[in-house]
Amino acid sequence: xxxxxxxxxxxxxxxxxxxxxxxxxxxxxxxxxxxxxxxxxxxxxxxxxxxxxxxxxxxxxxxxxxxxxxxxxxxxxxxxxxxxxxxxxxxxxxxxxxxxxxxxxxxxxxxxxxxxxxxxxxxxxxxxxxxxxxxxxxxxxxxxxxxxxxxxxxxxxxxxxxxxxxxxxxxxxxxxxxxxxxxxxxxxxxxxxxxxxxxxxxxxxxxxxxxxxxxxxxxxxxxxxxxxxxxxxxxxxxxxxxxxxxxxxxxxxxxxxxxxxxxxxxxxxxxxxxxxxxxxxxxxxxxxxxxxxxxxxxxxxxxxxxxxxxxxxxxxxxxxxxxxxxxxxxxxxxxxxxxxxxxxxxxxxxxxxxxxxxxxxxxxxxxxxxxxxxxxxxxxxxxxxxxxxxxxxxxxxxxxxxxxxxxxxxxxxxxxxxxxxxxxxxxx
Numbered sequence: 001x002x003x004x005x006x007x008x009x010x011x012x013x014x015x016x017x018x019x020x021x022x023x024x025x026x027x028x029x030x031x032x033x034x035x036x037x038x039x040x041x042x043x044x045x046x047x048x049x050x051x052x053x054x055x056x057x058x059x060x061x062x063x064x065x066x067x068x069x070x071x072x073x074x075x076x077x078x079x080x081x082x083x084x085x086x087x088x089x090x091x092x093x094x095x096x097x098x099x100x101x102x103x104x105x106x107x108x109x110x111x112x113x114x115x116x117x118x119x120x121x122x123x124x125x126x127x128x129x130x131x132x133x134x135x136x137x138x139x140x141x142x143x144x145x146x147x148x149x150x151x152x153x154x155x156x157x158x159x160x161x162x163x164x165x166x167x168x169x170x171x172x173x174x175x176x177x178x179x180x181x182x183x184x185x186x187x188x189x190x191x192x193x194x195x196x197x198x199x200x201x202x203x204x205x206x207x208x209x210x211x212x213x214x215x216x217x218x219x220x221x222x223x224x225x226x227x228x229x230x231x232x233x234x235x236x237x238x239x240x241x242x243x244x245x246x247x248x249x250x251x252x253x254x255x256x257x258x259x260x261x262x263x264x265x266x267x268x269x270x271x272x273x274x275x276x277x278x279x280x281x282x283x284x285x286x287x288x289x290x291x292x293x294x295x296x297x298x299x300x301x302x303x304x305x306x307x308x309x310x311x312x313x314x315x316x317x318x319x320x321x322x323x324x325x326x327x328x329x330x331x332x333x334x335x336x337x338x339x340x341x342x343x344x345x346x347x348x349x350x351x352x353x354x355x356x357x358x359x360x361x362x363x364x365x366x367x368x369x370x371x372x373x374x375x376x377x378x379x380x381x382x383x384x385x386x387x388x389x390x391x392x393x394x395x396x397x398x399x400x401x402x403x404x405x406x407x408x409x410x411x412x413x414x415x416x417x418x419x420x421x422x423x424x425x426x427x428x
Contacts (some may be wrong), residue, residue, distance in 0.1 A: 037059075037164050038080075038083050038084055038085050038086075039057040039058065039059060039083075039084050039291055040057070040058045040060065040061055040064045040083055040084075040159070040164075041055060041057050041058075041083075041084045041145075042055070042056045042057075042058065042068060042079060042081050043055060043065055043079065043081070043114060044056070044068075044071060044075055044078075044079050044081040045075055045079065045081075046111050051113050051114060051115075052105070052111050052112070052113055053080070053111070053112055053113075053114055054110055054111060055102065055110065060162075061148070061159040061162040061163075062162075063156070064159055066083060066157075066158050067159045068081070068150060068157050068159075069156050069157040076150075076157075077154070079150055080147070080150075081147070081148040081149075081150050081159055082100070082145035082146055082147045083146040083148065083165065084143050084144075084145065084150055085143060085144040085145075085146060085167055086143065086144065087144065087167035087168055087169045088120070088144055089144055089146040089165045089166070089167055089168070090165055090166050090167065090168055091165055095146065095147075095161075095165065096146075097119045097144060097145060097146045098116040098117065098118065098144075098147070099116065099117040099118070099119055099122065099123035099143075099144060099145075100115075100116050100117075100127060100143055100144070101114070101117070101123050101127060101140065101142050102112060102114055102140070102141040102143075103115070103135070103139055103140060103141075104139040104141075106138075106139075107138075107139070111393045112141075120142075120144070123142055124142065127140055127142060138243075146164065146165050146326070148161065153210070156302075178241075193259075234268070242268075249350075256392075281400060
């Protein structure tokens with residue numbers, strides 16, 4: 001605050017004296033008027049600086065409002081009003097109070113610099129510090145400020161609150177006075193109260209034991225019975241739930257056992273049927289094999305009286321060969337036909353086409369008797385050549401024979417790419 005001290009201690013200039021004489025009014029820089037209550041102070045902004053104000057005191061809020069109303073609008077907006085008090089004011093939640101230090105610019109000027117603090121101890125500490133730095137203590141005014149709201153309305157300016165608040169000392173005195181009055185009232189009542197006669201232990205009647213009220217006893221009994229019934233009902237429900245869960249578990253175990261028994265019975269029936277079918281299949285295959293061997297060894301009599309053993313064809317269906325093998329078979333048949341045209345007898349070769357039908361000749365057109373079990377349905381006209389001792393094969397036996405013959409390999413299984421049938425060089 002050295003700037004404030006230097007500003008206050010500077011000598012007054014002619015301009016300052018002229019401004020002071022021009023702006024001085026009858027109420028400016030005057031001591032507070034003698035009145036019963038605290039004065040109302042008005043701080044109007046001065047042209048000297050931001051913190052410089054003109055200080056005026058008024059005895060009531062109406063006079064102060066009239067003075068503020070006469071100020072120019074630009075000065076009126078920066079005007080502050082407060083009740084100047086020597087003791088700490090007691091303000092409500094909407095009120096505002098501060099410890100205020102006012103420093104006069106010079107002895108003859110009405111301009112003051114205002115510095116506010118939250119408590120009086122801080123204000124006095126600031127004043128002592130400035131006094132040590134050379135500030136004249138006669139230029140200081142330290143007081144409590146209970147601020148007043150300056151409100152501009154249509155009918156003029158009003159200041160709220162219009163009355164000074166009570167101070168802490170007055171409040172304490174009022175509270176002490178009220179407490180003393182209350183104590184005096186209680187003492188008077190004690191004196192006016194009549195004295196009660198003393199009762200000795202011999203004259204005092206024995207106290208009768210308190211009996212429980214019937215209504216309360218009945219209510220307690222009803223509550224106890226209701227609680228006991230609720231407990232029994234809860235236990236019964238828990239037991240019923242446990243029994244139900246046990247019955248459901250037993251039912252589930254029984255159903256599982258029945259299901260497993262049915263599965264085992266079904267598996268046993270399936271195994272028995274499989275064994276019976278296998279036995280029938282083995283007996284049928286043995287009979288069919290014996291009949292086939294007997295028929296193969298039986299000689300066939302041709303029309304010319306010549307006996308010739310019939311070579312039965314493989315009853316299994318032909319397996320379709322790849323395209324290369326089919327082309328090779330075609331070339332082999334062409335060579336066989338050329339040999340027949342030249343009068344040569346073709347040689348039999350062990351190829352997969354050995355079962356292919358040979359070229360028809362006059363000898364092959366002779367009638368050959370075929371056993372009944374090898375006849376096709378379209379050979380019904382040859383019924384006169386029946387073999388009475390040959391068993392008749394059913395569809396199951398035929399299917400079994402076909403499956404057995406199909407299991408026979410027709411060619412060699414190779415683990416490498418095919419490079420031909422190994423014919424001698426220059427043969428084909």
